[in-house]
Amino acid sequence: MMDPIGTAVLVIYIAALLLLGLWASRRSRSDPEDFFVASRNLGPFVLFATLAATNFSAFTFFGFAGAAYRLGYAYYGIMAVGTSMMAFSFFLIGRKVWRLGKEKGYITPPELIGGLTGSEGLRTLYLLVMVVFTMPYLATQAVGGGIAVENLTDGAVSYEVGAVVVTLVITAYVLKGGMRTDAITDVLQGLLMVVTMVSAVGIVAWGLGGFGPAIARIGADHPGLTGGDGFPWQMWVSYIVLWTFADPMFPQLFARFYAARNENALRRSMIAYPLIVGTLFMGPVLIGVWGNISLPGLDPIGSDSVLPSMVAEHGTSFLTGTVLAGAFAALMSTADSQLLVLSSMLTRDVYSRWIRPGSSPKGELLTGKVLVVVLAGIGLSIALFRVDSIFEALTKTTFSGLALLFPSTVAVLYWKRVSARGCISSILSGGAVYGLMYADIIPDRFSYGFLEIVPALIVSITVLIVVSLLAPSRAKDVEPRLERTLASKGARSNDGRGAASYINRRGRSGYDVP
Amino acid sequence: LSRRNLVLWIAVLSSVVVASVASNSLDDGGLFLGMPVSLLHPLVACLLLSFLFWLFSRTEWHRGDS
Numbered sequence: 001m002m003d004p005i006g007t008a009v010l011v012i013y014i015a016a017l018l019l020l021g022l023w024a025s026r027r028s029r030s031d032p033e034d035f036f037v038a039s040r041n042l043g044p045f046v047l048f049a050t051l052a053a054t055n056f057s058a059f060t061f062f063g064f065a066g067a068a069y070r071l072g073y074a075y076y077g078i079m080a081v082g083t084s085m086m087a088f089s090f091f092l093i094g095r096k097v098w099r100l101g102k103e104k105g106y107i108t109p110p111e112l113i114g115g116l117t118g119s120e121g122l123r124t125l126y127l128l129v130m131v132v133f134t135m136p137y138l139a140t141q142a143v144g145g146g147i148a149v150e151n152l153t154d155g156a157v158s159y160e161v162g163a164v165v166v167t168l169v170i171t172a173y174v175l176k177g178g179m180r181t182d183a184i185t186d187v188l189q190g191l192l193m194v195v196t197m198v199s200a201v202g203i204v205a206w207g208l209g210g211f212g213p214a215i216a217r218i219g220a221d222h223p224g225l226t227g228g229d230g231f232p233w234q235m236w237v238s239y240i241v242l243w244t245f246a247d248p249m250f251p252q253l254f255a256r257f258y259a260a261r262n263e264n265a266l267r268r269s270m271i272a273y274p275l276i277v278g279t280l281f282m283g284p285v286l287i288g289v290w291g292n293i294s295l296p297g298l299d300p301i302g303s304d305s306v307l308p309s310m311v312a313e314h315g316t317s318f319l320t321g322t323v324l325a326g327a328f329a330a331l332m333s334t335a336d337s338q339l340l341v342l343s344s345m346l347t348r349d350v351y352s353r354w355i356r357p358g359s360s361p362k363g364e365l366l367t368g369k370v371l372v373v374v375l376a377g378i379g380l381s382i383a384l385f386r387v388d389s390i391f392e393a394l395t396k397t398t399f400s401g402l403a404l405l406f407p408s409t410v411a412v413l414y415w416k417r418v419s420a421r422g423c424i425s426s427i428l429s430g431g432a433v434y435g436l437m438y439a440d441i442i443p444d445r446f447s448y449g450f451l452e453i454v455p456a457l458i459v460s461i462t463v464l465i466v467v468s469l470l471a472p473s474r475a476k477d478v479e480p481r482l483e484r485t486l487a488s489k490g491a492r493s494n495d496g497r498g499a500a501s502y503i504n505r506r507g508r509s510g511y512d513v514p
Numbered sequence: 515l516s517r518r519n520l521v522l523w524i525a526v527l528s529s530v531v532v533a534s535v536a537s538n539s540l541d542d543g544g545l546f547l548g549m550p551v552s553l554l555h556p557l558v559a560c561l562l563l564s565f566l567f568w569l570f571s572r573t574e575w576h577r578g579d580s
Contacts, residue, residue, distance in 0.1 A: 072552070073550045073552035073553050074538060074541070074552045076552065076553050076556055077534060077538055077552065077553075077555065077556030077559075080556045080557070080559075080560055081530075081531055081534045081556050081559050081560065081563075082531075084559070084560045084563045084564070085527065085530075085531055085563060087563070087567060088524075088527060088567065091570070091571075091575065095575075211548075212548055215545070215548070215549075215550060219543065219545070219550075223543060226543035226550055226552060227541050227542050227543030227544075227552060228537075228538035228539060228540070228541035228542075228543075228552060229543075231538060233535050233536075233538070233539055236534075236535040236538055237535060240531055240535070263575070263576075267571045267575055270567050270571065271564055271567045271568045271571060272564070273564075273567075274560040274561070274563040274564040274567065275560065275561070275564050277560055278556070278557050278560030278561060278564075282553060282557070285553070286553075
């Protein structure tokens with residue numbers, strides 16, 4: 001059980017986080033663009049830190065270690081290669097999203113997709129998919145907090161208390177400064193994650209007699225965990241496709257493309273991303289596999305807790321507290337971003353679009369803050385109904401659901417003939433195939449050894465192309481019409497900011513199609 | 515950046531992924547320099563991807579911008 005030293009480390013961390021959030025919020029302005037995308041002014045280092053910290057979640061600490069405990073070292077490759085490959089989307093999607101956001105004032109992903117296609121239906125579908133699949137993921141961050149606290153205190157502090165503390169702290173600093181405090185606290189959280197993971201691997205290896213002996217013991221006692229036998233190539237391909245397609249479609253990552261100060265920030269983040277992934281992901285996998293030496297026979301729920309349990313087994317109370325703080329950093333840096341982006345989408349794509357069209361920036365900001373509180377409460381409520389395994393829940397719902405948006409997003413950005421009907425058909429058909437396979441209505445043999453998402457994406461891409469070729473594109477019409485509208489309102493200025501402010505004043509989606 | 519170059523670059527990046535998948539199939543659980551091969555080949559793939567992203571950003575990122 002964690003003694004007062006470990007508890008003090010955790011308390012200091014949370015206090016430092018709140019103070020940093022308070023400091024960062026001093027530069028905040030009271031307008032929606034600053035609250036939701038930090039006035040599009042995040043430099044290379046902060047952008048990289050917040051992209052990484054946002055993507056590395058409770059799943060990175062607990063889910064990775066648990067899966068590695070069950071599946072072996074090869075799990076590292078499945079996670080690291082696909083996640084590294086995903087960084088190419090910083091160019092493929094991020095660059096265009098940043099440019100369009102700067103020029104036209106977009107703040108949320110559905111605004112951009114709706115704006116480029118002129119389709120309210122597609123915009124609504126994007127909104128629904130992103131909200132529905134992000135909410136459970138938000139809840140898993142609170143679940144992670146509960147698991148960490150419960151394990152490291154041997155049940156002295158309950159799971160529920162851990163989940164509540166995590167939710168309250170996040171809500172406090174997000175309310176204070178939005179994306180700006182979110183990104184600045186991500187820098188602290190990212191650094192803490194790296195330091196604690198390196199320390200945890202070192203201490204656990206030390207406790208097992210050294211790095212070499214720990215590896216040798218796994219090789220001798222658990223040879224099934226050392227090779228690639230447990231993963232057929234279809235699984236490798238499936239997971240790489242899943243991470244590559246799903247990660248950039250997480251609305252909290254998508255929104256960060258808007259927040260970059262310039263393209264150089266995105267460019268540098270793309271180069272650095274595989275380096276941090278390659279090093280950081282190795283930690284939980286090593287500790288997870290080594291868990292079979294010290295803590296054999298854990299069931300799937302127990303194995304999700306193997307990382308904090310191993311640190312508690314081999315580390316000092318100071319390290320235990322530090323690792324707990326690192327795990328909290330991972331899950332809080334994801335949850336705060338999810339909270340903010342969900343709030344921004346519900347504000348811009350629901351409130352300002354349907355409930356109060358033409359609402360003032362002040363009204364949008366207030367609504368956004370109220371929604372942060374409401375969404376945090378919903379996430380916490382979901383968390384109190386625990387899932388069987390973080391790994392299972394995530395891979396089978398959130399990632400797959402969001403991955404189905406990727407083909408349409410790339411097509412909207414690059415393919416002039418794409419149509420809204422093609423995108424809607426693509427997302428719905430892919431979702432239908434995935435749902436039917438997930439429910440075993442379509443038998444497993446039709447997936448040919450791949451995860452369900454692979455055939456779902458094949459269908460989705462095929463339908464996108466076929467329907468877009470058959471149905472006329474509206475994309476070509478929308479942009480000139482937007483330009484004409486802006487010109488007639490006298491809203492366009494040389495740097496495009498006039499357009500953005502006009503659209504913001506309208507409180508609309510970024511286009512003006514009758 | 516032309517569409518042809520973009521497709522070419524995606525093919526190059528994908529080949530790193532394919533090589534990593536192939537390495538996994540050949541992985542018999544052995545060690546190299548004291549490290550499990552299961553960890554080493556993905557690590558090399560990550561480093562290679564970072565290098566290729568650097569090369570891409572130097573040569574292609576701003577090409578065609580006006």
